[in-house]
């Protein structure tokens with residue numbers, strides 16, 4: 001090719017250094033390199049640059065494979081609509097509106113805001129109205145990673161929505177509102193007389209009004225307690 | 240074997256590769272982790288619908304690239320502060336370039352990579368770091384192979400200069 005095609009030191013060096021020249025072509029280029037300073041210089045740059053790039057290879061951080069497996073096991077669960085809501089706190093990919101139709105299908109077994117919150121927690125989808133008014137509370141000490149913090153509308157009840165995930169990939173939702181949440185049907189009053197708790201659609205719900213109106217929902221009851229405890233004790237929501 | 244196990248067996252071996260691509264698509268370490276996870280979720284979703292690529296590595300690389308271009312587009316491409324850990328290397332001490340590689344600050348290398356054009360950095364990530372062929376990289380990037388070769392070479396050159404400076408700094 002050399003001599004027949006126009007002389008292209010950059011492209012030929014790139015091909016040569018990438019190990020993609022065919023054997024005959026490579027032999028010719030080897031011979032050409034001996035006498036061509038331009039090509040020799042480009043090849044030399046190429047080797048060094050490639051060597052440096054190769055040296056920057058890293059192994060994936062510890063835990064990443066487990067995170068992937070956990071996320072995939074949720075995605076593979078056939079009974080639930082899999083959806084990873086947001087990427088960190090930045091690329092918030094939102095998502096499916098809770099339409100009147102969807103609420104109608106559920107048949108209003110619960111008050112609208114409770115229904116909307118349960119549906120959001122089940123499907124892990126919410127329509128964002130913007131960023132949350134409160135800064136997302138840090139629950140990393142409880143092993144819960146923040147997935148998103150958004151301003152949402154729960155069937156007419158404006159609320160902050162925070163979603164967290166544990167290492168096993170299970171999610172828990174915290175809703176915080178300036179208005180009281182309606183009481184869920186078939187709920188029981190809390191022993192301390194503050195708020196209520198309920199089971200509905202396989203989800204565990206707890207609700208209270210101090211220091212702020214809050215509603216915590218998860219399919220896994222053991223994730224609800226730590227979130228409620230944080231709301232009550234951390235001081236994040238003190239007015 | 241169900242599609243889930245099947246996918247894990249086929250794709251989990253490429254985690255390092257996808258991570259090494261993701262690191263050069265988004266600047267933050269946490270963002271890179273998220274991008275890897277999103278890549279696997281998107282790949283699994285296609286897999287569950289019956290998609291079976293010839294080779295998993297370029298397929299995952301393409302998904303990673305597309306995700307980075309769409310949902311991460313708004314992010315700044317400024318490099319973040321990174322700890323001054325040392326770049327890993329298989330250096331033999333007799334070779335001055337190898338020695339320079341070994342002692343080069345990972346941060347200097349990161350700065351050099353992030354100072355490249357996006358296209359150059361992506362080409363280098365796919366070919367030199369992830370080990371794809373230039374034809375596979377061209378398919379992933381949606382550009383002719385000649386463009387990949389040219390971006391590769393133009394990206395390698397400033398990295399080579401960085402390495403040469405490092406060799407000089409170390410002296411004989």
Ligand SMILES: [Zn+2]
Pocket residue numbers: 007009032036037038039040
């Ligand atoms: Zn030449």
